[in-house]
């Protein structure tokens with residue numbers, strides 16, 4: 001093994017409570033693993049936010065000797081000018097050769113600019129890495145999870161953002177490293193953009209839960225005519241919402257279902273395009289998935305790539321799920337199955 005002089009910086013903003021959210025702790029877990037795999041490397045932490053002291057405890061045991069921090073009111077909100085200024089100062093202060101940060105929307109917006117300012121290179125949404133005799137090889141997907149690539153670079157600093165739901169979140173116990181403040185002058189031009197508030201998308205905001213253990217997918221079948229020749233959309237809505245409330249599952253939808261509103265069909269009022277799973281939708285990460293009234297066609301199932309255990313309920317024994325796409329297919333009426341499941345959950 002070749003000894004390297006890699007200086008790894010775990011870099012992240014703190015959240016509105018001054019702590020590190022789960023995605024950031026996952027990126028910290030990746031940085032710790034990287035430091036362990038690259039011989040001769042060191043790990044440092046760089047945080048910025050309105051408050052940063054509260055995050056120090058979650059760094060305990062990560063192996064970093066120093067935590068550099070940019071703190072103050074100006075650094076609380078996600079804003080390109082202050083985020084890039086803070087991150088640039090932290091990268092320079094640490095002398096980092098490798099920067100590991102969570103691929104949150106806030107970081108994704110600021111970090112490419114930081115890479116340019118520090119003369120570095122950046123690769124985003126990293127899902128894995130190996131260290132081959134000290135040489136770092138990182139993995140990412142291309143073309144909506146169809147092609148997996150392994151990349152390496154000799155250029156330093158090399159900035160990497162880590163995808164969510166891939167690495168285990170770091171669990172620190174005890175006291176964290178000492179925090180060393182990195183002062184930054186903020187000009188009025190830097191704070192000209194003000195964040196007035198956060199407006200969540202209506203409907204899907206409460207139904208998309210990235211941290212849920214279960215992805216529950218509703219397909220167009222919920223709105224189609226049933227055996228009695230009629231549709232039962234209000235009953236479908238009630239059943240699905242009751243299940244989501246009781247199970248705290250995250251809600252996904254098929255393309256056919258989310259598009260029905262635009263086509264004048266019967267729609268589930270809480271279903272939006274943000275819920276769509278599949279080739280032209282999302283590829284969420286959950287340990288389990290349950291598909292209901294959804295045919296399981298390939299353009300939909302491709303969005304299930306990161307769902308570990310898959311089950312489906314469909315009346316059609318010849319549906320796509322039956323062709324090796326689900327671990328278990330219940331050939332049954334989803335209205336009946338989910339009513340029974342809700343009753344069981346209610347009796348818990």
Ligand SMILES: Cc1cc2nc3c(=O)[nH]c(=O)nc-3n(C[C@H](O)[C@H](O)[C@H](O)COP(=O)(O)OP(=O)(O)OC[C@H]3O[C@@H](n4cnc5c(N)ncnc54)[C@H](O)[C@@H]3O)c2cc1C
Pocket residue numbers: 218219220221222224226253254255256257276277278279280281282292293294295296297298299300303313314315316319332333334335
């Ligand atoms: C370029 C392209 C991109 C696409 N991208 C996506 C994408 O991102 N996501 C996506 O989802 N699709 C995508 N599609 C569309 C995809 O091919 C399918 O058309 C779509 O997924 C079908 O949705 P569905 O299974 O909900 O509806 P349907 O095909 O109408 O299936 C409804 C199912 O419900 C079942 N059902 C009905 N009643 C019940 C009941 N009471 N109990 C149990 N089962 C019942 C039926 O047996 C049937 O299998 C894409 C297509 C193309 C061409």
